Amino acid sequence: MRYISTRGGGTPQSFTQILLGGLAPDGGLYVPATMPALTTAEIERLRPLNYRELAFAVLSIFIDDIPAHDLKSIVDRAYTSSVFRSTAIAPLKTFTQGLNLLQLSNGPTLAFKDMAMQFLGHLFEYVLAKEGRSLNILGATSGDTGSSAEYAMRGKKGIHVFMLSPHERMSAFQRAQMFSLQDANIHNIAIRGVFDDCQDVVKVVSSDASFKAQYRIGAVNSINWARIAAQVVYYFKGYFAATSKAGEEVSFAVPSGNFGNIYAGYVARRMGLPIGRLMLATNENDVLDEFFRTGHYRVRKGAEIHATSSPSMDISKASNFERFVFEIVGRGGAVVAELWQRLEETGSFDLSASQYWVEVKSAGIISGRSTHAERLGTIRRIARDFNVIIDPHTADGVKIGTEAREVGETVICLETALPVKFAATIKEALGAEPVRPAGYENIESLPQRFEVMDPDVDAVKAFIAQHAR
Numbered sequence: 001m002r003y004i005s006t007r008g009g010g011t012p013q014s015f016t017q018i019l020l021g022g023l024a025p026d027g028g029l030y031v032p033a034t035m036p037a038l039t040t041a042e043i044e045r046l047r048p049l050n051y052r053e054l055a056f057a058v059l060s061i062f063i064d065d066i067p068a069h070d071l072k073s074i075v076d077r078a079y080t081s082s083v084f085r086s087t088a089i090a091p092l093k094t095f096t097q098g099l100n101l102l103q104l105s106n107g108p109t110l111a112f113k114d115m116a117m118q119f120l121g122h123l124f125e126y127v128l129a130k131e132g133r134s135l136n137i138l139g140a141t142s143g144d145t146g147s148s149a150e151y152a153m154r155g156k157k158g159i160h161v162f163m164l165s166p167h168e169r170m171s172a173f174q175r176a177q178m179f180s181l182q183d184a185n186i187h188n189i190a191i192r193g194v195f196d197d198c199q200d201v202v203k204v205v206s207s208d209a210s211f212k213a214q215y216r217i218g219a220v221n222s223i224n225w226a227r228i229a230a231q232v233v234y235y236f237k238g239y240f241a242a243t244s245k246a247g248e249e250v251s252f253a254v255p256s257g258n259f260g261n262i263y264a265g266y267v268a269r270r271m272g273l274p275i276g277r278l279m280l281a282t283n284e285n286d287v288l289d290e291f292f293r294t295g296h297y298r299v300r301k302g303a304e305i306h307a308t309s310s311p312s313m314d315i316s317k318a319s320n321f322e323r324f325v326f327e328i329v330g331r332g333g334a335v336v337a338e339l340w341q342r343l344e345e346t347g348s349f350d351l352s353a354s355q356y357w358v359e360v361k362s363a364g365i366i367s368g369r370s371t372h373a374e375r376l377g378t379i380r381r382i383a384r385d386f387n388v389i390i391d392p393h394t395a396d397g398v399k400i401g402t403e404a405r406e407v408g409e410t411v412i413c414l415e416t417a418l419p420v421k422f423a424a425t426i427k428e429a430l431g432a433e434p435v436r437p438a439g440y441e442n443i444e445s446l447p448q449r450f451e452v453m454d455p456d457v458d459a460v461k462a463f464i465a466q467h468a469r
């Protein structure tokens with residue numbers, strides 16, 4: 001399997017060649033040179049597999065330049081019942097006939113990003129050791145991604161993590177999760193400012209090519225293809241858990257931000273998995289809902305970005321969306337390049353009047369949005385009817401999943417975080433905070449390790465220079 005850029009430039013690369021870099025040199029995102037397709041018989045052969053076996057089978061399609069025995073061992077180390085707190089790894093819970101929850105949030109940081117990031121940690125360590133290299137991962141986080149990356153990379157050889165977060169702006173639980181890590185290769189930098197200040201520092205440091213090369217700076221952002229590939233696996237897992245025979249269809253409801261999670265579902269559908277519809281859910285930041293309803297993709301700026309009670313979906317633009325548009329325009333790199341050029345210049349593009357709109361409409365994706373009040377209502381309803389407490393992001397997905405579901409349709413809602421991470425909103429909805437899973441009872445009282453800094457590029461560079469390996 002070779003990988004090409006969504007903007008059509010460069011030469012095809014192997015999986016390990018694109019693993020540690022970010023964007024393609026022409027500014028595009030890497031995608032498989034051809035979308036793999038499985039026959040019904042090939043899909044059904046995967047049905048009896050357990051999670052690790054399934055992950056190996058699916059990932060082998062995308063990763064063909066790591067020896068099979070090594071890839072198997074990486075997968076086996078990533079998906080253990082102790083890390084994911086269940087032998088199923090991603091168990092399916094049935095609310096009622098036709099309405100299910102795929103539980104993806106039992107990893108160390110209690111959010112679905114662990115499903116891909118744990119694999120990435122072992123994969124990075126393996127590839128770096130093989131190439132005799134080291135990597136310093138630099139990132140900015142407002143919560144979920146940063147902690148998931150730190151728990152995946154902690155203690156890994158050849159890797160240091162420098163994670164910037166806004167000082168005193170994350171929840172006490174999120175802070176404790178990140179700052180209580182005592183591993184010598186994890187460096188938390190609390191920036192006096194907001195998330196955008198952190199992001200700006202990361203951008204400036206990463207755009208200094210000589211600093212980047214000297215200190216081997218890398219990223220683990222959501223455009224990394226390995227993360228997408230690892231997410232395809234649980235669509236297969238959920239599908240098999242909810243069906244009993246070949247060809248039966250299932251739909252998925254997906255709380256969406258950067259379009260990574262639902263894009264993995266789109267890839268699974270293109271591979272031949274019988275997915276009826278992909279139901280995309282947004283919160284008040286509805287750039288994606290607007291696109292799928294109207295064809296108009298309009299990036300939000302500054303004051304237009306709402307701080308919501310499903311904060312991990314508070315995005316202004318959806319980075320992985322470019323991969324979807326690449327397919328919609330018939331894999332035309334030049335068309336994508338032109339659309340993103342227009343986006344850069346005007347902040348939007350409109351496909352509704354183009355020949356591509358019919359392709360969007362037949363891609364199997366529908367969308368909906370949820371407000372704060374609707375989110376609370378969904379949390380209350382699911383607690384009342386099924387005695388399950390869901391987190392605010394999952395609630396956004398469950399809202400569209402229940403509303404859009406047709407008679408006889410099987411819907412799997414993806415659980416993207418556990419409610420304990422967003423206890424204040426749960427308290428607002430239900431009058432009481434959710435019970436904490438075992439091992440997380442007192443994390444706020446653990447000793448914390450972090451560095452407080454101004455949003456000062458030189459200070460951050462000096463810190464990296466001092467601690468990088």
Ligand SMILES: *Cc1c(COP(=O)(O)O)cnc(C)c1O
Pocket residue numbers: 111112113144145222255256257258259260261262312313393394416417
């Ligand atoms: C990251 C995240 C999302 C959004 O997922 P994307 O892949 O960016 O669309 C939704 N919910 C939670 C809890 C998240 O952490």
